[in-house]
Amino acid sequence: MEQTKYSVGLDIGTTKIVAIIGKQNEYGKIEILGIGKSKSLGVHRGVVNNITQTIKSIQQAVEEAEANSGLKIGSVVVGIAGQHIRSLQHSDYITRKDSEEVIGDEDVDLLCNQVHKLIMLPGEEIIHVLPQEYKVDGQAEIREPVGMYGGRLEANFHVVVGQVVSIKNVGRCIKSAGLDLGNITLEPLASSDAVLSQEEKEAGVALIDIGGGTTDLAIFKDGIIRHTAVIPFGGGVITEDIKEGCSIIEKQAELLKTRFGSAWPGENRDNEIVSIPGLRGREPKEISLKNLSKIIHARVVEIIEQVYVEIKNYGHEEQKKKLIAGIVLTGGGSQLKHLKQLVEYITGMDTRIGYPNEHLAGDSDEEVASPLYATAVGLLMNAIKNQEKLKLTQEEILQEQEQEEELVYAERDTEAVARPNLHKERKSVFDKWSEKLKEFLDNAE
Incomplete structure (x- = not known):
């Protein structure tokens, strides 16, 4: 199978690393060709803190995915999260030289590039510039300004x-694992692609992705992303609390949480007890499930309340910003x-669990349709989208070349030889940022 026929998403999480290979079938659904996962050993709260261990874990996941699918992994789309991620709202404008000419793609690019020049705190870099609404000569709430007349173009940006x-560290790990970095995407954006419907994004929805090291939030309203946040707590701190509270080892704490854990203490009766084998011939330990639920409940409430503060910061209580589809x-x-x-x-909002199965082909493995793989499936979707864009661009270039060559032959008789002019696709701001990042990583070697 050719490299162009399939794409790869790589989710570098705090507890696990997942490599997922897939392609789009004729019905527009995603067919999973192979999946590989390994324990993530060098990542803490979404940030790489041990390059060597992370490279080993990436290679392990990639090798497993290659063995499952019989395919070779080249380029990957990677997610980025971690407590260092923050977001801000910014408004900017440009004054056009000629208001008699319609607004073009280059004007929108100029405005977005201007936002990229914002002065950040030392050591920070802009990852995404996401336009919200545009204004043309004071006329507000314009979704697509291209093709309109106007002298002043302004926009609100997330x-x-x-x-x-x-x-840089994520890029270094990818390169050292023998892979090419196709793109970097914010993880909550990838998860939202996998589990949210367009109707939910229009109505207003908050996506909460609870991972091992971080809890990611993405808020959509009117089909546009309005707010993102990364909270530096996840399932890992719950396990840590159980370990400390019950005086047991981490492995046992994780098993207790997944098998018997509940976020609602009232569910368990006082006489429900689970026995855990003691270490090295010691007596087994008896743990009350009610106490276990109380430990979990306390930490989960803390995480949800922090997320709810972010939802309130977005302005959910205003009528215009209400999230009708809930959480x-x-x-x-x-x-x-x-x-x-x-x-x-806690929030008083409608809630559902998001499964990434909507975009998957019917015969996909049930395991992949678990919320556990939402980010990985979203990254794979992003990789497929990029592949499609690249394919379309290549086809356009070939068509343009053929037309130019025909023109050259037609005009040869009149000795007016036209020079082939390659078609240049307008690159999105994010594609340009990806190229800049690749260049930055190459120079960093």
Whole structure:
């Protein structure tokens, strides 16, 4: 199979690294060709803190995915998260020289590039510049200004910022694992592609992705991303609390959480007890499930309240900004028993668990349709989109060349030889940023 026929998403998480290979079938659904996962050993709260261990884990996941699919992995789309990610709102404008000419793509590019020149804190870099609404000569709430007349073009932007060092470290790990970096995407954006419907994005929805090291939030309204945040707590701190509270080892704490854990303490009776084998011939330990639920409940409430503060910061209580579709929970942490009910109780908003199965082909493995793989599936979708764009651009270039060559032959008789003019696709601001990042990583060697 050719490289162009399939794409790869790589999710570098705090607890696991997932490499997922897939392609789009004739019905526009995603067919999973292979999946590989390994324990993530060099990542803490979404940030790489041990390059060697992370490279080993990436290679392990990639080798497993290659063995499962019989395909070779070349270029990958990677997600970025971590507590260093922050977002801000920014407004900017440009004054056009000639208001009698219609607004073109180059004007929108100029405005976006101007935002990229914003002065950030030392060591920070802009990852995404996401336009919200545009204004043309004071006329507000314009979604697409291209083709309109106007002298002053302004827009509100949602700007996502991250630490240069963290981005560089991710790139370093990818390169050292023998892979090409196709693109970098903010993880909550990838998860939202996988589990949210367009109707939910229009109505207003908050996506909460509870991972091992971080909880990511993405808020959509009117089909546009309005707010993003990364909270530096996830399922890992719940496990840590169980370990400390019950005086047991981490492996046992994780098993207790996944098998018997509940976010609602009232569910368990006082006499429900689970016995855990003691270490090295010691007596087994008896743990009350009610106490276990109390430990989990306390930490989960803290995480949800922090997320709810971010939802309030966005302005959810204003009528115009109301999130009609409520909350969608995804990620490994969303599988905790009774979490949905607790989130509804704390926020008063409708809640559902988000599964990435909507975009997957019918014969996909059930395991991949778990919320655990939402980010990985979203990254794969992003990789497929990039592949499609590249294919279309190449086809356009070939068509343009053929037309130019025909023109050259037609005009040869009149000795007016036209020079072939290659068609240049307008690159999105993010594509340009990706190229700049690649160049930056190449020079950093």
